[in-house]
Amino acid sequence: MSAIVVSRLRPGEGGALRLFASQEALLAFAIIGIAILVGFYNPRFLATRNLADIVLGNAYISVAAIGMSMVIVSGNIDISVGSLIGVLATISGSLAVAGVPIILVWLTPLVVGILVMMLQGAVIAYLRIPAIVVTLGMLSILKGGLISVTGGRWITDLPQSFHLADIELFGILPMPVLIMVAATILAALWMRYSASGRAIYATGGNAEAARLCGVSPQRTVVMVFALHGLFAGIAALLFATQLKVIQSTVPPNLELTVITAAVVGGVSILGGIGTVVGSTLAAVLIAEIASALVFINVSPYWIHAVQGALILVTVVADILRRRRRQVGG
Amino acid sequence: MSAARNAPIREGGPAAPLLAVAGIEKSFPGVRALSGVSFEVAPGEVHALLGENGAGKSTLIKIISGVYQPDAGTIHVDGRPLRLDSPDDARRAGIATIYQELLLFRDLTVAENVFMGHAPRARGGRLDWKAMAAKTEALLATLEIADLAPSRVVGSLSVGNRQRVEILRALSQDARLLIMDEPTAALTEYDVTRLFDIVRRLKSRGVGIIYISHRMDEIFQLADRVTVLRDGAQVGTRRVVETSSAELVQMMVGRQIESLFPKVAAAVGAPVLEVRDLVRRPMTRSISLTVRAGEILGLAGLVGSGRSELAQTIFGVTPAESGRILVSGESVQIRSPGRARALGIAYVPEDRATQGLVRPMNVRENFSLASLARVARFGFIDPAAETRLAETGVTRFRVRTGSLDQVVGRLSGGNQQKIVLGKWLANRPKLLILDEPTRGIDVGAKAEIHRLMSELAAQGLAILMISSELPEVLGMSDRVLVMREGRLVAEFSRAAATAEAVGAAMMGSQGADAGRAA
Amino acid sequence: MKQSMKHRMVKTAALVILGVAMAGGSAVAADKWDGGDDLPTSPLACDAGPAAAAAAKPYDGGQTTGAPNKAGKPITLVDVPKLIGIGYFNATSKGMRDAAKEIGNVKVTTDGPTEAKIDEQIKFIDNYITRGVDGILFAANDPVAIAPVLKKALSKGIHVVGYDANSQPDARQWFVNQAQFNGIAKAMVDAMAKEAGEDKGFAIVTSTFTTPNQARWIAEMSTYAAKCHPKLKWLETVEAQEDNVLSFNQATTLINKYGDKLSGLFGMTSVATPASAEAVTKAGQCGKLAVVGLATPNAMKPYVNGGCVKSVVLWNPVDLGYAATHVIRAVVDGKLKPGATSVDAGKLGKLNVINGSEILLGSPFIFTKDNIKDFDF
């Protein structure tokens, strides 16, 4: 199939690199554009404080979106991430309250996250069950499990040391933002400079060819999910340490926001291309819109509609852009 | 074929040949693909494999590149016997294959594609992009390719450059034997000359090359030796300097023409299909032709010359961008296969597995697939009628199947093809388009299908037959059209259609002009 | 070319969707506070304490049919709250278990949906009707929607008592009212006026505009403020479901949006209030920006002790659950019949019956720095 497409392509037209660029540029423009528009309506929107809060309050989404975009690049999807983050947040919170050494409090969710996601990855890759089914099932297992274990008891009086979010570097740079930026950069570098990083693109782009090149699609998928789990763990930490209370329930619709960020971030749903930088920008964009809605007195109820529309527009644009590179579609 | 001819001819001195295969046998359910094939490739030799489609070339190279395992026979590399259980084994033995469908990652750069799976590492195991780019540059330099930046994304490259990337990948693994399957099929003239240039360089560096092509002129320009296959058997191996285009065509086509069911003459009636300046880029460029009732119009040409694309444009799979189609004199718009079917056009596609049959479904369901309306009342399928339809089909086309509930995927190629044919004839079409009607099926079934074709023509059906097998074209057609690079380049009456003339026209060598004149 | 046309077609389509999505939302502005319901309000007098029970109304609750007489016999109860897994309903269910232990011959289990979804809640109650229990305690996600299934329970001889969130009166026998809406409203608004200042601006963080209790409270607050603190400026009401991160972000956005214009935040749910307090803390507005709200003590301790929040308004949900259990026991034992004016609720003493078939827990309780440490829920 891909061969047919390949041979249909007209020589020397818009390369995917330019496509990445345009995608990220687009997002950057959108972010700035909205800021300016809303700024006209209410200058306070542009206050550094507000802009900082927008990023700060949603850093965990950006981090989760990194892993998600890797998963999508590898040609899969995961809708269990929201529930997993809820579970991991609760775990770390309970540990913190139980007085476990803070290092363990921070490491355990990462480890658990990796294990859970690896399990899913293995089922998907080796047992050949579509990701959608596996993660849909896992979603409800985690959700139900969390409630039945915790009974939804809130976790309160967390030790001060637990609150990552309160740590500020040089008094200005809040930890979550730092982690978000660091994670994005590291992930971007890893995907570019490691053989396994490229293997993700190979698997998503042309699994058969990847196999002939000695890249194991199965192993790659498992690895991708493991990483996804790691980022989910980090996201869970940022999520948990943001407030002085952990609800120990599953944050509603979180997986949708994360997927939106990843897709809008320039991950081609046809698999194979994508950029974690884009997904981080997209997460910021979504957060910005959510906040803008309040500033322009639009009820937050529209946020889901906006998210859905964003996905549609990006995906359709992506497909058409690719198709325009082919003669006769 | 005499033993003397088959005795491998040693090239150069006593040096062990790079590759030596002997007595290779391979059969698939229903088909005997290869029987007793032996040949050698010496370092720095270009060894051409020649043969019609279904002659066994692809099977042979798949065996050499470790995709298939032979039923019998040996493979020696540098005189050492070798078991190739996987493409990986072949790669390690220094054998690289460039398939017709290039296996590339469209979204990755040239350098990444070249080094996918064996990229240079820097400290800490991270990819060394500098080295990767440098090495790629070096490879490009050795082949004096100037217009290919390592950082380009493959998806944005021309087909020719894509192929060069594949060649680079092979070289980057220091392949010593390079197999090229119809490398020029999809290339423009310019790219072809550049490819030849590269091949010569490789040759001069001692790389052995197995070169598969239909194009006679290429073989004479490039190859040192040529091995001709027919129906899975080795007809012979010749030094190119000692043979001629005529002889090779003769070897390819052989005595087959006689063995074929000749088309019985039928009264040629009114035009059923008329095509005027049909255009569908890139492969259908202003085509005009006419098919009459009772006539079999043969459409010859090389793989990739645009014949199937033309057929699929007529059939509405890829609707035309401009031009007119007339069916029995009336101008019609064909935007979907459904419409084509309604107009009495049937298309037996080239690729049975993916286009012709729904292989997990059973015989009955496949037979009725193209004529559901006939076995249904108000959209409700009448099981009895459907069974009757299938039974008549099975008996009429002598399909060998256990029962109507047999899943067609398990039938032999010949039987599958009969079902595809039957499925369409159940629809009582006016025009039957046959795309490679006998590809990859055994001789017996072949004959049956040919007999059937002339029978149908005799009943007044108009048939447009696409075939890459000259004998078939020559034996079955009332008229022969030749396509090359999306255009009709020659037309022959049955009388004027000789293997040499048509073959020449297909391959675009000197003979072509003669063809056009005819 | 064809697809370029398609392209335009789809692009516009997508944009239209987006447009539709953005439009209309701006049509939310209203003169009365957003998030209030349209039912009539009955503001209390500005100075007086919580009103004495309104004019006695005849019993308007429902009746069980063919309920077995289990007076003094052991009974099993099921408690189906709006949703399980939030501090508030954990507290009420604790109260029920306490009461059950105290009474002895009562067994009560809590089960319910994980999200405040009405059709889920109905399925739960339905299942328990089939399974067979002696009594159902509920907190309705929707007063009307829950009615049919409750009536079904009554018809099967199962006693039904509501708490926290009422249903249509005739769908249950009694409803334990934690505190009258106008009482809560008065307490909240008075506290805000005191802490933020009579003529300051404030905003509200609620769950959703349609959660019955919150809607009721906001409506009552609106009229009470108009009557007694006319200079208080209501700026905006934002919704944040029962999600504390969303509440936090919404509160933060409000703070950034209004700056000094904003001197107070109302948290209308036990989720929104701590989140708002956190937002104020993070914004470094402690002391400058008053937070008044309904919340459970544990979640608020850091802020109250930290002095960022002066007063948390709430009845004691543990008592609420405790009372509800006593009430249903009393009903089973025939001690609480239509027309009764009060019921004996164990350690809470006598509770009054108000407007027909409701039992009033008492006046709202105000947690402060001094007393909050005494509570653990």
Added chain:
Amino acid sequence: MAVLAPEVRSAAPRWLIRHETLLAAILVVALAILGLFNERFLTIDNLLNQGRLMTEVGLLALPMTFIIITGGIDLSVGSIVGLCAIMLGYSWKNLGFPLPLAIAFAIGVGGVAGFVNGLLITRVRVPPLIMTIATLALYRGLAEGISQARSVRNYPEWFFFTGQGEWLGVPVQLWILLVGIIVAGIALDRTTFGRTLYAIGNNETAARFSGLPVDRAKLVVYTLSGLAAGLSAWVLVSRVTTTRSDMGSGYELDVIAAVVLGGTSIFGGVGTIWGTVVGLVMIQLLKNGLALTGVKGDATIMVIGAVLIVSTLIASSLHGRREVAG
């Protein structure tokens, strides 16, 4: 169901017979066991009542079977239910439509919503998974945005007949579902339409080359899915007497679980309505039975999730095909 039995032979590979009979067997055993635990479980009263509760999901499961057979998926059904419920209430209360018209309108909206899915999937070739994830958010968002999460109440008494009434002692909506099942079953088993769906799922190219109306068929199934969602919204609103924008959220899980559990291959080409019905009943009674035997709601969710994964595992291992993950 006997009516539909033959299709098992005619329309699907042999293993399916095994799979479904196996499933039916498991169902019987499970029921028996649950019955032992609670004598109130296997009562006509309870079973009919469960049928009532099952209808909304059931109506969605029928077109979902079609969709999954074509190799697609529709994750937006739950959101469409929400949107339709809102449109029903909104058009009646705010736009002043007469209630019957409002019902028709709501169902129409469902159809349009599904049609939009189908249109972009067939014309622009957006993968169904992504398309319906997007509309999962979009339609829910529209429901929330349009209604501002305000609920609509006080419907007239007659309106509740569909959701709470009985006819011949059987819940009204159960009759609707029954009709739906028979129609869908026959359509899938006996009509050219059904045959087209199987062909598409097994080999879309060949179906296209055989002149079958591939795109139209897909468009139809997604539209049907939307219409069913509208119908199910009507039944739901009529049952719970109130319209809220969160209605139907999470339905996609139950629906897909039922269909997949019923032996429909998530890779397409294989499946029957009969299987879906068994799967549907199984899940509903599993939930109910567990609840009655004292298993809490949250634990039940876990069981369903596990059932979904395991059943797919069984199905795809019985079913020869091997696809690349994802």
